[in-house]
Amino acid sequence: MGKQLTKAEEQIMQVLWQLQEASVKEVIEKLPEPKPAYNTVSTIIRILETKEFVGHNSKGRGYVYFPIIEKTAYSNQSLHKLMNGYFGGSFKSMVSFFMKENKMDINELESILKEVHKKDKK
Numbered sequence: 001m002g003k004q005l006t007k008a009e010e011q012i013m014q015v016l017w018q019l020q021e022a023s024v025k026e027v028i029e030k031l032p033e034p035k036p037a038y039n040t041v042s043t044i045i046r047i048l049e050t051k052e053f054v055g056h057n058s059k060g061r062g063y064v065y066f067p068i069i070e071k072t073a074y075s076n077q078s079l080h081k082l083m084n085g086y087f088g089g090s091f092k093s094m095v096s097f098f099m100k101e102n103k104m105d106i107n108e109l110e111s112i113l114k115e116v117h118k119k120d121k122k
Contacts, residue, residue: 003051004081005074012044013053013067013074021066023059 005013015030016022024042028035045065048054053074056063087094095112098104 003053004078005048005051005053008044009048009051009053012041012048013071016054016065016067017071021057021064023062023064027065 011031012027015027019026019030022030024038024045027045028038028041031041045054049056049065053067053069054065055068056065083089083091083094087097095104095109099109
């Protein structure tokens with residue numbers, strides 16, 4: 001899974017991850033105003049199917065769509081891409097950047113480090 005999503009695709013994936021399965025109409029209901037056109041959302045979902053992020057089942061006369069890729073798997077991949085692209089693969093430089101820029105407090109840093117250690121032990 002080395003595919004990145006566009007902002008619009010990611011917005012639709014967020015809805016599908018939240019709902020677990022939804023028709024195009026249900027996805028649109030969850031999107032912020034101004035609501036995009038049905039055809040726009042339908043097209044993006046078909047692109048997500050091509051990228052193998054989304055699958056579908058027939059339901060009545062239409063389809064319900066569901067995420068194939070878990071949100072955590074996508075988030076981890078995005079984090080690695082960010083780390084490799086902007087911080088030369090160094091987790092340490094990435095964390096120090098976010099600490100400087102976002103004024104990250106010690107508790108936030110500690111919880112990130114705990115997560116990383118958990119993953120290392122697997």
